Amino acid sequence: MAGKKLFIKHAAEMVTCAGAAPKMGAAMADIGIIPDGALLAENGKISWVGPTAELPVQSEAQWEVIDATGQCVMPGFVDSHTHMVFGGYRAEEFFWRLAGTPYLEILERGGGILNTVQATRSASLAELKAMTLGRLDNMLAMGVTTVEGKSGYGLDKETELRQLAVMDELNREQPVEIVPTFMGAHAVPPEYKGRTDDYVDYIIKEVLPAVVKQGIAEFCDVFCEQGVFSLVQSRRLLEAAQAMGLKAKLHADEIVALGGAELAAELNACSADHLLQASDAGIAALGKAHTVATVLPMTAFCLRESYARARTMINNGAAVALATDYNPGSCFSHSIPLVAALAAIQLKLEPAEIVTALTINGAAAVNRANRVGSLEIGKQADIAILEYPSHLFLVYHAGMNIVDKVIKQGRLVWRKSDQK
Known part of the structure; x- marks a missing residue:
């Protein structure tokens, strides 16, 4: 799908975000702006910038x-945390939460993730694929050129493999690059209620080998949380996954300060995500590791929860990424503009830090920093062109999509003028 020869000239700002690793701490403010910038791309890769x-x-x-x-x-933006392959919707639950029902209580009632599990298990590959394709089209329109997608709405071998197969097929059929993550440890299914250790055994002995044999997933993720999977269970699962060749990610410290951030740093995970309740020790550990702290402000917004301490993380030397957490329950939105606005207004990030968090650090969170996330020679020509002359407008034009054109591997794949 790579374009042949692309020539961009006279950009008011050419924001390069140059680097092949996550930008940590104060380095997040360095986004490499070239005034009146230009770029050449050949065969899908950047050949010159200046x-x-x-x-x-x-x-x-x-x-x-x-x-x-x-x-x-x-x-182009990298949305490094989504749950985009799912069946069914949970609109009623959104308003239950607004009325004060805690998420873990909804989960205990068989709602939450388990509600979506039932709908996803019932959906065919073709049905899941059609729904996901529409979601990807909408992400592309917001400048997303790479997206991570998690399984985790099957909680059985057959459906987990089907979710990953959907991502694999769509990766070949549409422009947005999909990074597939296996997340069978998203919740404990009803058939294993009260037997979480047995479910972890099932994943390790039966599901993980099938996932590895299928050859689609790159990561293994686990919901490390009180009432879901403990630190011990999470470690056991992720170490088994790493031994089989998958890279580690964690849903960490979202509801309780359990120590997930510390575990992620210890395991050298690519990312620790959520982190609303991350402790000072956990933040310090992330600041010393190359594990990316992926912050999901729209989830806190939708749940009316306190926001992750992203400012403190950066001040402690951590590499912070921003992502949407698009899912049918706690955050039914893939709005990059809203993420940017919340990052500035609620997380107190500077505009340049937000750009870094949505590009090169997002790429690092999915092990793609050597390929995407910056505009420099040898990288894929994955590009978002904004309607306005400065990256400041990402936040200033609050909550609005200001993407004018999207380029993937040197090929123009979306432009706003075609949508009218």
């Missing part, structure tokens, strides 16, 4: 030319 006045091209005849005068050109 000021328009220094362009090495004499003739534009052989190139697809985009004049970005008055616009900001930046890396």
Whole structure:
């Protein structure tokens, strides 16, 4: 799907976010702005970046030319935490939570994740694929060029493999690059109620080998939380997954300060996600590790919970990523504009830090920092072009989608003018 030759010139800002590893602490503010910037891409990869006045091209005849005068050109967004493959919806539960019913109580009643499990188990591959394709189209329109997708709404071998197969097929059929994560340890299914250790055994002995044999998933994630999977159970599962060749991720310290951030750092996980209740010790551990702290402010917003201490994390040297947590329960939204607004207003991040968190650090959270997340020679030409001249408008035009064009591997795959 790679484009042949792409030529972007006269960008008011060319935001490069250069780097092949997560930007940690104060380095998150360095986004490498080139005024009146230009970029060349050939065969899907960037071959030159710099000021328009220094362009090495004499003739534009052989190139697809985009004049970005008055616009900001930046890396395509990486949404590094979603649960986008699911059946059914849970609109009623959203209002139960607003009325004060705690999430863990909803889960105990057989609602929450288990509600979606029933609908997802009942859906065919074709049905799940059609629903997910529509969601990906909407993500693309917001500038997302890479997205992580988790299984975890099957909690059995057959459905977990089906969710991953949906991602695999869609990865070949549409522009947004999907990073597949196996998350069979998302909840304890009804058939294992009261027998969580037995369910972990089942995942390790029967499901994980089938997932690895299928050859689609890159990561294993676990909901490490009080009343779900303990630290001991999470460690046992993730160490088994790592031994089988999968990389580790954790849903950590979302509801209770259980020590998930510390465990993620100890296991050298690619990311620890949520972190609303992460302790000082957990934040310090992330600041010393290369584990990305993935913060999901829309989930806190939708749950009326306190926000993760992203400012403290950055001040302690951690690499912070921002993601949507798109799912049918606690955050039925994949709005990158809302994530950016909440990050500035509630998390107290600077605009440049928000850009880093949505690009190169998001890429690092899914082990893609050497391929995507920045505009530099050799990287994939995954690009978002904004309607406005500065990255500041991501927050200033609060909650609004200001993406004008999206380019994936050097090919123009979406533009706002085509939607009218």
